[in-house]
Amino acid sequence: MSPIKRNNPTRLPAISTASLPDIVFILLFFFMTVTTIKNQNLLVENQLPMANEVDKLDRTDRIIEIFVGPVPSNSNEVDNVPIKIQIEDRLVAINEVDYYSLKALGAMPEHLQRSAMVSIKADNKVKMGVITDLKKELQKVNLLKINYTTVEGNVFKNMELK
Amino acid sequence: MSKLKQAPEVNAGSMADIAFLLLIFFLVTASIETDVGLNRILPRESTDPYVEIKARNLLEIGINAKNQLMVEGDILPLEELRTKVVSFIDNGGLQTDDKDFCGYCKGERLAHLSEHPDQAIISITTSRESDYAYYVSVQNEIIGAYNLLRNRESSRLYGIAYETLVQNYGEDIGPTEKMAIKGKIEGIRTMFPQKIIEPEVIHQ
Numbered sequence: 001m002s003p004i005k006r007n008n009p010t011r012l013p014a015i016s017t018a019s020l021p022d023i024v025f026i027l028l029f030f031f032m033t034v035t036t037i038k039n040q041n042l043l044v045e046n047q048l049p050m051a052n053e054v055d056k057l058d059r060t061d062r063i064i065e066i067f068v069g070p071v072p073s074n075s076n077e078v079d080n081v082p083i084k085i086q087i088e089d090r091l092v093a094i095n096e097v098d099y100y101s102l103k104a105l106g107a108m109p110e111h112l113q114r115s116a117m118v119s120i121k122a123d124n125k126v127k128m129g130v131i132t133d134l135k136k137e138l139q140k141v142n143l144l145k146i147n148y149t150t151v152e153g154n155v156f157k158n159m160e161l162k
Numbered sequence: 163m164s165k166l167k168q169a170p171e172v173n174a175g176s177m178a179d180i181a182f183l184l185l186i187f188f189l190v191t192a193s194i195e196t197d198v199g200l201n202r203i204l205p206r207e208s209t210d211p212y213v214e215i216k217a218r219n220l221l222e223i224g225i226n227a228k229n230q231l232m233v234e235g236d237i238l239p240l241e242e243l244r245t246k247v248v249s250f251i252d253n254g255g256l257q258t259d260d261k262d263f264c265g266y267c268k269g270e271r272l273a274h275l276s277e278h279p280d281q282a283i284i285s286i287t288t289s290r291e292s293d294y295a296y297y298v299s300v301q302n303e304i305i306g307a308y309n310l311l312r313n314r315e316s317s318r319l320y321g322i323a324y325e326t327l328v329q330n331y332g333e334d335i336g337p338t339e340k341m342a343i344k345g346k347i348e349g350i351r352t353m354f355p356q357k358i359i360e361p362e363v364i365h366q
Contacts, residue, residue: 024181035192049295054198129290149199155299
């Protein structure tokens with residue numbers, strides 16, 4: 001007689017699914033660590049161009065984000081300016097950029113203001129005219145450190161994406 | 163009781179469902195945000211925009227409304243820009259007896275290209291109608307050229323790539339080590355300073 005005695009040899013034991021939640025939790029924690037929750041509502045399209053010689057933009061506490069891009073077609077904005085600029089949660093006109101960027105700078109702790117940096121997140125479809133105007137506005141308020149935020153990728157594919 | 167009764171097994175099947183719900187919630191609300199980009203420093207607003215630059219020390223890059231690249235009067239494909247910029251910066255065109263002679267330059271020392279990396283200035287002019295994406299590509303190639311040269315000199319002097327130095331600087335290390343790396347980075351940067359200017363936009 002064998003030492004292991006099954007009480008019901010015809011039925012297979014149920015497969016334990018107890019480790020399944022663990023696996024899913026690992027996945028969940030992975031996502032929680034690598035992603036950030038959107039803190040801003042994007043009001044413009046934002047398909048960033050690609051670049052490969054990039055620097056990392058760490059220390060998000062000293063970054064002012066400026067989004068530039070066309071307004072999505074389902075938006076109820078009635079305006080004939082095709083490209084919009086978004087600072088914090090509002091769309092601003094080009095001559096208001098200085099005011100709102102200074103406001104964003106003022107919201108920063110004082111010791112970080114000197115190393116503040118502007119991250120320009122401009123869409124692929126944007127033309128240089130808007131970017132030049134934007135840079136002039138930033139120059140006016142002495143926000144000189146800028147970063148053209150991109151995604152990592154092959155630059156030669158930039159023109160095919162449009 | 164002679165024998166302990168085994169506790170009945172808890173059915174954990176629904177636990178996975180709950181975790182999945184959480185996971186899906188995170189997938190929906192969160193986004194993997196990009197945190198890389200090309201750093202640039204804008205010039206100060208100046209009242210005196212006229213600076214005299216020798217023609218040989220200036221590399222003029224123009225982007226027109228049709229996204230064509232013009233370098234020193236010739237149309238150039240984007241793929242060739244990097245080598246062009248490298249040969250311009252690294253030219254080191256002064257005579258060996260000149261006090262500003264660039265000893266570490268490995269260029270061809272041509273008469274029409276820059277005298278010294280410190281003198282070499284790159285100017286980018288864009289049309290208002292050029293695409294931002296193309297402009298980023300051009301900027302990327304120029305920075306790529308500088309990185310290539312900086313890496314070369316850094317590997318020669320310290321046996322470590324410039325980009326690795328910069329990466330190490332950002333990590334958590336002791337203050338003395340940090341100072342040493344900072345010195346190295348600044349040394350390389352003075353050898354190949356990035357001088358990129360963007361004069362007034364051409365209106366087309």
